[in-house]
Amino acid sequence: MHFNIGVLLSGLDKLDQAIASYRKAIELNPGLVDAHYNLGICLQSQHDYTGAVECYRHAIAIAIAIEPGFFEAHGNLGTVLQEQGSLQDAVDCYRQALVIKPDAQLCYN
Numbered sequence: 694m695h696f697n698i699g700v701l702l703s704g705l706d707k708l709d710q711a712i713a714s715y716r717k718a719i720e721l722n723p724g725l726v727d728a729h730y731n732l733g734i735c736l737q738s739q740h741d742y743t744g745a746v747e748c749y750r751h752a753i754a755i756a757i758a759i760e761p762g763f764f765e766a767h768g769n770l771g772t773v774l775q776e777q778g779s780l781q782d783a784v785d786c787y788r789q790a791l792v793i794k795p796d797a798q799l800c801y802n
Contacts, residue, residue: 695721696728699735708735726755730766737773745773764793 699714715732718725733748749770756763771786790797 703735711735724755726752742773742777762793764790764797
């Protein structure tokens with residue numbers, strides 16, 4: 694329920710409230726990949742790059758076991774790392790996303 698509320702709130706651009714909902718969802722179910730990923734998107738939108746990196750890395754770590762094709766988390770992590778100036782790490786993330794999905798447009802922008 695908290696995850697779904699977070700989705701609705703982020704769609705309404707109420708990021709602070711969405712972040713709180715995603716954090717509650719993660720507290721109740723730490724293995725919820727999409728909650729970590731969506732929380733990362735919200736934090737990235739608020740320029741909290743350190744928080745976004747942490748969320749994307751959690752999503753990737755969880756997804757490896759259950760959803761190895763989660764290329765979006767690799768691509769978004771690459772974008773945040775690029776914004777932070779960690780260019781080689783960003784390239785590595787984009788490459789991993791492309792290994793999973795060679796036509797991933799977010800890696801070509």
